[in-house]
Amino acid sequence: MTNNPAPQKFVVTTPLYYVNDVPHIGSAYTTLAADALIRWQRLQGNSALLITGTDEHGQKIERTAISKDLAPQEHCDQIVVSFKSLWEQLNIQYDRFSRTTASEHKVIVDQFFERVWEKGDIYLDQQQGWYCVACEEFKEERELTEDKHCQIHTNKKAEWRDEENYFFRLSKYQKQLEAIYADNPEFIQPVARRNEVLNFVAQGLQDFSISRVNLDWGFPISQDPKHTIYVWFDALLGYLTALLEPDQEANLELALSQGWPIDLHLIGKDILRFHAVYWPAMLLSAELPIPKRVFGHGFLTKDGLKMGKSLGNTLNPFELLDKYGSDAVRYYFLRAIEFGKDGDFNESRFVDLLNADLAKNLGNLLNRTLGMLNKYCQGNGPQLKQEDYPDHDSLKTIGSNLGSQVAIAYQDLQFKQACEAILELANASNKYIDDHAPWVLFKEGKQEEIEHVLYAVLESIRLAAYLLSPIVPNLSNAIYQQLGFSCNFNELTQLSAAPVFAQHSRWGHLPANLNLNKARPVFTQLELSSVVSDS
């Protein structure tokens, strides 16, 4: 369906976040995971595009703006600033920030709507049904209790609604969707999420309303301007708009040629249904290919409790970043939590984990090794090569397998496993030093052996830093710089060549005659002082 084959590009999206309020930790979580993936792609020399943005229409936004005595657009503009600022503090390298109020987006939405309209999949009908205001959703009879209460909101009775809406023929696509799920088992991940969707679809799909009346803040439907397009229909299309280059003409075909279908929609589990059911159906209707993968990750809790304003235990991402820095925050959420499952934030665990892994295991390892080089080798880099190590050498063994192991983990979004595997090399290196005791070798005057040991360790540190760079780019920079490299993991152009990846991801790459820099702690231990408070 796409024309003009553009260079192959790995495209990942975060949700377009709803601008009802300033960003919260959950948005940060999704986004930092997406960023790590994109960085991993770029590290390998692949062309990659990270799409994020904001979803700005809908009644809720309109009401929020009014309550702040602002025009809706002014309100959105303010919130957008805070999102962009958070992404900057989190060291997110996004390529597109797609706003659903952008003028290009209007064109894309019109053109897409037109396709679906021409297909005959949109029809006008009376929306009749039980509406749960708390859910903002129409409910099936079977979803309600006998006295018409929503099962989630048992304290609120569903309301009978009867209004004119446009509908999308979702029901028409049930069979096709089921075939897609069956033929593409990788489409919805993780498996538990996939099962939920399968279950939902198997119960039968109902057409859903895609327009609202009596709502100004949204795109009017060209065919019938008193209707406004339902916010979700509009928001999902934001992914398409985002494919356009910043100064490119707004045109659906053009957008599609720039990287469609998208490789991965990274989302929270709450919006899975929209991405795994409604969105593919909309695309089928428009005769477009569907995205390759939708991954619904888990939710975060704080100290075991759901975060919420009512509980007053929200975790302010800005404060967290101010206090600990982007690397620490990125590392914690990717390392401490099984991606896909719910995970907990606990500040003392946060400090423990960061100190144990980054400050002590890896950071101190570099520090002690460089210290010994200065003391025992006058700071000269060892002059050895991979071939000088027997195959049973523990670091060589672990290091040689690490690159491919970590590649698989990143590919499967198993960030935790990637971190664990990498840290194992650091751990083995600390042991390696103790086992070989360079300080003893020094007293015995065994200079060559000292260099032999230190090279292996230094190389292991380098490899660990390289493979961790998608997650903790600043730390990796600091390590690489102390090792005498001049590259910068935040400036990907210098590292984007595939041959570089082939070399750097292999154990044994460290060249001789390194221009080693002075040993300085690359990651200072964190202290648990006052607990990050509610905003």
Next chain:
RNA sequence: CGCGGGAUAGAGCAGUCUGGUAGCUCGUCGGGCUCAUAACCCGAAGGCCAAUGGUUCAAAUCCAUUUCCCGCUACCA
């Protein structure tokens, strides 16, 4: 019969799909080392893997039943 997630050492978790000596991090206790960010290495204590029943030569893992916990009432990923 609402939907979903969970119950494994003091704490937090992996392992469950593809049955076969129960593992990781932090913490605790003891020892070692001295190159280092009070770091690093070694060792130990600590688990009837929620319960019951079943399948099997063998079950944390498969099947059945049960108990308990947590979300789903919006800031929401």
